[in-house]
Amino acid sequence: MTGTDNGTTGSGGGQERPIVIVGASLGGAKAAEALRGAGYQGGIVLIGEEHERPYERPPLSKGYLLGKDSREKIYVHPPQWYAEHDVTLRMGTAVASIDLAGHTVTLADDGRVEYAKLLLTTGSVPRRLPVPGADQDGVLYLRTAEDSDRIRAALRPGARIVVIGAGWIGLEVAAAARTSGAEVTVLEALELPLLRVLGREVAEVFAELHREHGVDLRFGVKVAELTGDGGTVTGVTLADGTTLAADAVVVGIGIAPATGLAEAAGLEVDNGITTDQHLRTSDPDVYAAGDVANAFHPLFGKHIRVEHWANALNQPQTAARALLGQPDAVYDRVPYFFSDQYDLGLEYVGYVEPDGYDQVVFRGDRAGREFIAFWLSGGRVLAGMNVNVWDVTDPIRELVRSGRVVDTKALADPNVPLQEL
Ligand SMILES: Cc1cc2nc3c(=O)[nH]c(=O)nc-3n(C[C@H](O)[C@H](O)[C@H](O)COP(=O)(O)OP(=O)(O)OC[C@H]3O[C@@H](n4cnc5c(N)ncnc54)[C@H](O)[C@@H]3O)c2cc1C
Numbered sequence: 104m105t106g107t108d109n110g111t112t113g114s115g116g117g118q119e120r121p122i123v124i125v126g127a128s129l130g131g132a133k134a135a136e137a138l139r140g141a142g143y144q145g146g147i148v149l150i151g152e153e154h155e156r157p158y159e160r161p162p163l164s165k166g167y168l169l170g171k172d173s174r175e176k177i178y179v180h181p182p183q184w185y186a187e188h189d190v191t192l193r194m195g196t197a198v199a200s201i202d203l204a205g206h207t208v209t210l211a212d213d214g215r216v217e218y219a220k221l222l223l224t225t226g227s228v229p230r231r232l233p234v235p236g237a238d239q240d241g242v243l244y245l246r247t248a249e250d251s252d253r254i255r256a257a258l259r260p261g262a263r264i265v266v267i268g269a270g271w272i273g274l275e276v277a278a279a280a281r282t283s284g285a286e287v288t289v290l291e292a293l294e295l296p297l298l299r300v301l302g303r304e305v306a307e308v309f310a311e312l313h314r315e316h317g318v319d320l321r322f323g324v325k326v327a328e329l330t331g332d333g334g335t336v337t338g339v340t341l342a343d344g345t346t347l348a349a350d351a352v353v354v355g356i357g358i359a360p361a362t363g364l365a366e367a368a369g370l371e372v373d374n375g376i377t378t379d380q381h382l383r384t385s386d387p388d389v390y391a392a393g394d395v396a397n398a399f400h401p402l403f404g405k406h407i408r409v410e411h412w413a414n415a416l417n418q419p420q421t422a423a424r425a426l427l428g429q430p431d432a433v434y435d436r437v438p439y440f441f442s443d444q445y446d447l448g449l450e451y452v453g454y455v456e457p458d459g460y461d462q463v464v465f466r467g468d469r470a471g472r473e474f475i476a477f478w479l480s481g482g483r484v485l486a487g488m489n490v491n492v493w494d495v496t497d498p499i500r501e502l503v504r505s506g507r508v509v510d511t512k513a514l515a516d517p518n519v520p521l522q523e524l
């Protein structure tokens with residue numbers, strides 16, 4: 104463990120009760136930073152069950168996985184930051200339960216920490232593959248830095264890597280594996296990669312991208328069993344009887360929000376911890392942010408849960424201000440995410456539910472993978488994704504936020520500035 108561990112127990116060292124943050128990753132660390140940034144001078148206890156001080160996950164499937172980014176580059180703050188900002192960092196410490204009435208969290212080692220306000224940034228956990236043989240060595244998931252180290256060790260030139268799930272994890276790992284010289288097969292239950300996020304029109308671009316890079320893509324398949332030898336995976340059997348040899352299997356079939364603590368405590372949970380637009384949960388002294396929060400979004404008029412980096416980066420600022428009693432702290436940012444695969448870089452701004460659009464408009468060179476795709480409903484832009492085109496997220500965000508009906512011919516025309524639509 105790096106950083107400080109003052110071992111705060113009881114009532115925050117005998118003084119005022121501290122603000123306690125459970126979950127010490129991007130969301131938790133940014134919340135501590137935001138509290139200090141807002142001028143809060145009381146105690147902050149940041150508790151995380153991982154042993155590493157807070158780090159960011161995007162490099163784990165990209166530069167860090169490829170060995171290009173060093174471990175030092177993944178951390179949210181340098182080790183001394185926590186002591187310098189008087190943040191008590193308790194890593195390697197799982198919170199076992201929350202007593203809402205007593206304003207106390209109990210740790211897995213039976214310690215207790217009282218809180219004045221509590222912020223839950225417990226994130227999410229990978230869904231496990233529910234088939235025989237899935238618990239063998241060589242069946243790998245990707246959530247933590249250690250997971251990324253394990254996968255990196257498997258990506259040797261010529262190694263046979265089977266990736267299950269063609270979502271963001273599956274495709275980014277497939278790209279890293281091909282770049283490392285491994286032979287890659289991707290098995291996806293649906294007909295295309297990223298289908299539920301991007302829809303058919305844009306999903307096809309990603310199928311093409313990976314095919315061109317030599318990935319064997321198999322869609323509409325069902326994994327029946329992982330075969331093995333002496334407890335180590337050696338292959339995958341599909342429901343139609345097809346068998347594939349594998350030196351390692353990487354599973355990326357989605358995540359589930361880590362709501363167990365909240366649910367057991369009696370907080371309202373529905374596809375994540377339910378919060379209002381201030382990120383306050385059903386208990387007025389408890390807030391939630393990041394992957395785990397299903398937050399009411401004023402722009403969309405509904406609760407949404409966003410499983411992306413920018414949300415875990417920005418929501419904590421709102422949660423911090425709200426729990427310090429600032430009534431204007433409302434989270435209404437338009438969701439944003441990015442991905443890198445081979446030489447394709449993309450940014451996406453907006454929010455579209457599966458089948459929630461009626462038209463896709465392309466601007467630029469789709470075949471050459473240098474374009475912007477817009478998803479529309481009733482002539483209004485719900486989201487835009489720029490692929491190998493840069494510095495356009497601000498005007499796209501503005502289009503989404505405005506909700507105005509646009510001229511789709513002008514939208515498709517690269518000569519019309521986005522600001523003029
Ligand atoms: C490999 C990978 C690559 C990604 N790449 C991108 C990308 O390119 N772009 C993008 O937009 N998004 C990306 N994401 C998604 C992004 O990383 C997540 O949205 C973000 O990590 C969410 O942050 P969080 O702090 O809310 O939760 P998490 O990062 O899940 O952190 C939650 C923390 O809480 C801890 N915790 C949980 N329960 C307890 C408990 N009871 N007691 C103590 N601690 C607890 C966990 O151990 C964990 O450390 C990627 C995710 C992964 C896994």
Ligand SMILES: NC(=O)c1ccc[n+]([C@@H]2O[C@H](COP(=O)([O-])OP(=O)(O)OC[C@H]3O[C@@H](n4cnc5c(N)ncnc54)[C@H](O)[C@@H]3O)[C@@H](O)[C@H]2O)c1
Nearest residue numbers: 268269270271272273290291292355356357410440441442
């Ligand atoms: N660039 C990014 O934004 C980025 C990168 C990596 C990870 N992440 C985040 O990490 C989380 C996990 O990513 P993920 O890729 O695991 O989830 P995902 O939800 O993006 O994709 C899961 C994929 O697995 C498929 N699938 C589900 N069950 C299957 C099965 N039994 N067999 C075959 N296919 C199956 C789904 O149809 C889907 O295509 C997500 O929250 C994601 O947003 C984001």
